Amino acid sequence: MLFLVGIIIFIFTFFFVYTTWSAAPFIPTHASEVDALIGLTNFSEDDVVYELGSGDCRLLIAAVIAGAGRGVGLELNPFLVWWGRWRVWRAGMSDKISVRFADAWRAELCDATVVITFWFGSRMEKLRDKLRRELRPGTRVLSYAFRFPEMKPVAQNRAAFLYVFGFGDSSKGDSSKSPNFRGQF
Numbered sequence: 660m661l662f663l664v665g666i667i668i669f670i671f672t673f674f675f676v677y678t679t680w681s682a683a684p685f686i687p688t689h690a691s692e693v694d695a696l697i698g699l700t701n702f703s704e705d706d707v708v709y710e711l712g713s714g715d716c717r718l719l720i721a722a723v724i725a726g727a728g729r730g731v732g733l734e735l736n737p738f739l740v741w742w743g744r745w746r747v748w749r750a751g752m753s754d755k756i757s758v759r760f761a762d763a764w765r766a767e768l769c770d771a772t773v774v775i776t777f778w779f780g781s782r783m784e785k786l787r788d789k790l791r792r793e794l795r796p797g798t799r800v801l802s803y804a805f806r807f808p809e810m811k812p813v814a815q816n817r818a819a820f821l822y823v824f825g826f827g828d829s830s831k832g833d834s835s836k837s838p839n840f841r842g843q844f
């Protein structure tokens with residue numbers, strides 16, 4: 660029994676360290692900030708929301724409650740994959756939200772209309788470059804607490820920053836200057 664507990668603690672610690680090295684350890688968005696983050700953009704039935712490192716899925720669940728049609732959680736820690744799935748099931752949203760055991764750095768994000776992330780500052784430059792390469796024009800990106808370097812958010816509040824990716828001019832840093840941006844997000 661002690662051996663089993665030891666194995667579980669070892670695996671848990673391994674994934675905690677591995678995810679910390681990869682992007683960020685599991686530190687959930689504070690419950691009092693969830694509504695502020697989700698409220699930065701409007702969601703519709705057409706939205707496909709990807710969360711990079713979905714943790715316990717609290718943000719995906721909140722996005723669906725706010726009107727998003729579909730949610731996809733990408734999570735590298737298998738304990739959190741199962742915990743997230745259980746919470747989605749308990750919320751009665753298994754038909755709308757799927758949680759994948761996946762490395763978000765390797766995942767394809769091209770069908771996302773919204774991306775949510777709470778990854779740490781040191782990884783934001785690499786993530787910005789991945790999102791610039793893969794997202795379709797007009798994809799909104801909500802980042803909790805951390806900014807993308809050399810990019811200007813189109814909106815922000817105490818919790819998060821909202822960016823619009825996929826425009827040719829986003830490399831100049833200000834997606835709100837794009838002719839396609841009408842401030843409708």
Ligand SMILES: C[S@@+](CC[C@H](N)C(=O)[O-])C[C@H]1O[C@@H](n2cnc3c(N)ncnc32)[C@H](O)[C@@H]1O
Pocket residue numbers: 678679681682683684685686687688710711712713714715716717718733734735736739761762763764776777778803
């Ligand atoms: C700071 S937590 C945020 C959790 C959740 N998004 C929230 O806001 O409550 C970062 C999450 O990213 C996950 N993570 C770290 N690296 C990852 C990777 N390469 N692919 C997928 N998930 C990753 C961690 O396991 C952790 O759950």
